[in-house]
Amino acid sequence: MGNREDLLAGALHCLHEKGYARTTARDIATAAGVSLAAIGYHYGTKDDLLNAALQQAMADWGDDLAAALTSAGPDLTPAERFEQTWNRVISSFTDNHRLWAIQFELLASLDRKPELREVFAEANRRAQAELATLFGVEGDAVGALFQALIGGLAALSLVDRDSPPSGHDLREAIQAVAAAVR
Structure with a gap:
């Protein structure tokens, strides 16, 4: 790997270990095994590098989730597919809890980081289309x-990892809501 790739890997490591706000340029350079100047040369700023790392982490999560979701057997009923899909989404929160904690950390600061707001907005637009x-x-x-359901479930998983609803619970809840609004 070159310095650019090493920096991205170092930033990903630091995001997971320290979060967005507590990661310093020196932390990233040390984790990547490169000089501080390499950040400016390859990414411009530490924030630009962290944003690139966050985008990469979210893309990786999305790719992993999409692969898991599309592997459902063709013999499942729509209700069974719904349950299996949401069970996989929910288990992905446990596997990626640091990534979700970072996102919630950043949501609180979007008013002060308009460039990050656009990154989140674009990711949400893509995710919404793909989820449907x-x-x-x-x-x-x-x-x-x-997308709203995923965000809410991620928040629930961060608060209480031991008792998120299951795919079956979600199916029953959506059916109850649909029946009530008919």
Whole structure:
């Protein structure tokens, strides 16, 4: 790997270990085994590097999740596919709890970081479109609903890792809500 890749790997390591706000340029350079000047040369600023690392971490999570979700057997009913899909989403929060903690840390600072707001906004737009497609239901509002559900479930998982709802619980809740609003 070259310095650029080493820096990205070092920034990813630091994000997971220290979070966004507590990571210093020196932390990243040390983790990457490069000079401080390499950050400026390859990424401009520490924040630009951390933003790139966060985007990479989210893309990796999304790719892993998409692969898991698309591996559901074709013989499942839509209800079974829904449950299996949400069970996998929920378990991914446990596997990636530091990534979600970092995101919530950053959400609180978006007013002071407009460049990061745009990164989050673009990631949300892509995720909403992909989520609707993964669940086989089209529409921007459907994708937004699934994105909101993911964000809420991530928050619940951070607060109480031992008792998130299951895919079955979510299916029953959505069916109850759908019946109530008909």
